[in-house]
Amino acid sequence: ALALLLLFVKTLIVGLATDTYNCPLSKQDCTALVALELDGYLSFSNTADAARDFGSMRHEYPSAVLYPSSVKDIAAVVRTVYASPSNLTIAAKGSGHSIHGQAQALNGIVIEMSALRGIHVFPGAFGESPYVDAAGGELWIDVLRATLKMGLAPRSMTDYLYLSVGGTLSNAGVSGQAFRYGPQISNVNELEVVTGIGDIVTCSPFQNADLFFAVLGGLGQFGIITRARIILEAAPNKVKWIRALYSDFTVFTRDQEILMSQAQENSFDYIEGSVIVNSKDRHGWKSVPFEGQIINASLIPDTAGPVLYCLELTKNYHDHEVNTDDKKVSSLLEHLGHLPSLIFSTDVPYLDFLDRVHVGEERLRKLGLWDVPHPWMNLFIPKSRITDFDAWVFKKHLRDGINGPLLVYPLDRMKWDSRMSAVTPNEDIFYLVGLLRYASLSSAASVESLLNENKEVTEFCRAKGIGYKQYLPHYSTQEEWSRHFGFHWLKFVDRKLMFDPKAILSPGQRIFIRKK
Numbered sequence: 001a002l003a004l005l006l007l008f009v010k011t012l013i014v015g016l017a018t019d020t021y022n023c024p025l026s027k028q029d030c031t032a033l034v035a036l037e038l039d040g041y042l043s044f045s046n047t048a049d050a051a052r053d054f055g056s057m058r059h060e061y062p063s064a065v066l067y068p069s070s071v072k073d074i075a076a077v078v079r080t081v082y083a084s085p086s087n088l089t090i091a092a093k094g095s096g097h098s099i100h101g102q103a104q105a106l107n108g109i110v111i112e113m114s115a116l117r118g119i120h121v122f123p124g125a126f127g128e129s130p131y132v133d134a135a136g137g138e139l140w141i142d143v144l145r146a147t148l149k150m151g152l153a154p155r156s157m158t159d160y161l162y163l164s165v166g167g168t169l170s171n172a173g174v175s176g177q178a179f180r181y182g183p184q185i186s187n188v189n190e191l192e193v194v195t196g197i198g199d200i201v202t203c204s205p206f207q208n209a210d211l212f213f214a215v216l217g218g219l220g221q222f223g224i225i226t227r228a229r230i231i232l233e234a235a236p237n238k239v240k241w242i243r244a245l246y247s248d249f250t251v252f253t254r255d256q257e258i259l260m261s262q263a264q265e266n267s268f269d270y271i272e273g274s275v276i277v278n279s280k281d282r283h284g285w286k287s288v289p290f291e292g293q294i295i296n297a298s299l300i301p302d303t304a305g306p307v308l309y310c311l312e313l314t315k316n317y318h319d320h321e322v323n324t325d326d327k328k329v330s331s332l333l334e335h336l337g338h339l340p341s342l343i344f345s346t347d348v349p350y351l352d353f354l355d356r357v358h359v360g361e362e363r364l365r366k367l368g369l370w371d372v373p374h375p376w377m378n379l380f381i382p383k384s385r386i387t388d389f390d391a392w393v394f395k396k397h398l399r400d401g402i403n404g405p406l407l408v409y410p411l412d413r414m415k416w417d418s419r420m421s422a423v424t425p426n427e428d429i430f431y432l433v434g435l436l437r438y439a440s441l442s443s444a445a446s447v448e449s450l451l452n453e454n455k456e457v458t459e460f461c462r463a464k465g466i467g468y469k470q471y472l473p474h475y476s477t478q479e480e481w482s483r484h485f486g487f488h489w490l491k492f493v494d495r496k497l498m499f500d501p502k503a504i505l506s507p508g509q510r511i512f513i514r515k516k
C-alpha cells in the first residue's frame, strides 16, 4: 500500500512538473513522455511561441514544447517518439526566423533549442587552430561576443546575428564574407548530433562523415545539432565600410566579380550589393549614404534606368593601421566603375558592423514593422544568367522596389563542399538574390499579392531556362523537392532512411511524411 501511495505521489509530482494533465497527445504518448526523467522539462500548455516565426504567415501549434537542459533530454524524447506507433513528429526550433513554418510541428513536439546553452572558446595552441564549441541553440551574436573577448571571430557570418547556430547550419549561412570563406556550413570542423533514432553522434569530415555532411544544409532532416565546432580567425577591431552607387548592372557585377577573385590583400573582406529604386523613396538612393551624409542626386545621370545598384564593401583593420589601410583602400577603389563621386564611407567598430541589422530591427520594432508578415524569397542565380534576370526582374517586374532590401551579390561554388546537403546552381559563380520584403499592411490580400509576385519571378526563371535554386527553400510537394535537389535527391532520400527512417524530424519543411 505504501509503495502504491509513493508511486501515486511521484506521478502527481511529475505530472505537475510536466503539466501532464494538459497533455493533448494519446494516452500512450503522454504516459511515455511523462515517465522520462528529464533534466529540463516538457510543457503542454505554452505552445503559442512555437507556432510563430519571422514569416508570420503560418501558425501550427505543437502539442508539447521541450525545454532541454541536456543533450540526453533531446535524445530521450527523440527515442520515445521513435518508439511511438503514433504519427508524432519533432522540430528543433532555433530562433524561429524561418519564413514558412519550417521550425513548426503541427500536433508534435517543438524543442526550444535556446534552453540548452554553452559556448567554449579554444584560442588555439600547439599548432591547433582556434575554434569555438557552441550549443546548437546559441545565437551567433552571443558566439561572436564570446570569441571577441579573446580577439577572435568566426570567419563567415550572416547579415543578422540573432539567428541560432543550428538554424543557419541547417541551411547554409551566407553573407558578404562567404565569397572568400564559403558559407557558415563550410566553416565547421565537428558537430554533435542527435539523429532521428535518438543516437547521440559526434561527427566530422573524418568521423561519421556521412552524417556530418548530411546535416550541413540538411534542413533539419537528419538530426538535431546540439553542438558545433566553428573555425575562428583573428578579429580586427575596426572596419572601413563603403557604399558605391552604379547605374550600369554589367559594370556593377563586373566589379563584384573582380573583387571576389583577387587575393585578400588586394581586395575587401566583405562584398555585397543591392538593387535600389532610382528615386528618393525610403528604399531609393537616399538609403546609400551613411548617417550624417547626404547624396547629391544631380550626379545621377538622366540616362539611368528605374533602378540603381549599390556595391557594399568593407576592409578590416586594427586601430594602429589606420593610415596605411586608408591608402590601400583608396588605391583599390580607384579601379571601380561606380558613378563618379557617388561613393560613401565610414569607419565603425567591427562588432557594430557585424551587428548592423539589429539597429534596423530596433527601429522597425518601434514602428511596429518587425512583427508583420514577411513573404521573403531568396534565390541563387547562375552568373551566366544574372544579366537576363536583371533585365526582367530588377528593371521591369520589381522596378518599383519591394518595400524592403533587395540583395544581390556573388558567391563562389568552390567554397561549398558538394558532399553537404545544401544545393547550389551548377556554375562556379552564382548570385544570391534576396527579396527581403515586409508586408506593412498585414491584410491577407497584400501578403498574397507579394507571394504571387515571388512566384512570377520563379516562373520567369523556369520559362527562360534559368537554373536557379531557392535558398532557404519552401516547397510543399515531393515533386518540387526532388526538382530542387536535382541529382542530389536520391542521396537526400537515402540519408533520410539512414538517419531519420521514420521521418520524425523537421516536419515543417514538408519534405517527408512521418512513417509509423
Ligand code: FAD
Residues within 6 Å of the ligand: 053, 054, 091, 092, 093, 094, 095, 096, 097, 098, 099, 102, 103, 104, 113, 136, 137, 157, 158, 159, 160, 163, 164, 165, 166, 167, 168, 170, 171, 172, 173, 174, 175, 219, 220, 221, 223, 224, 225, 226, 472, 506, 508, 509
Ligand atoms: P529556425 O527558424 O528556428 O529553424 C530553421 C530550420 O532549421 C527548421 O527546419 C528547424 O527545425 C531547423 N533547426 C533549427 N535548429 C536546429 C538544430 N539545432 N538542429 C537541426 N535543425 C535545426 N540567412 C543567411 O544565410 N544569411 C543572412 O544574412 C540571413 N539574414 C537573415 C535576417 C533575418 C532578419 C532573418 C529573419 C533571416 C535571415 N537569414 C539569413 C535566414 C536564416 O538563416 C534562416 O531563417 C535560419 O533558419 C534561421 O535560423 P533560426 O535559428 O531562426 O532557425
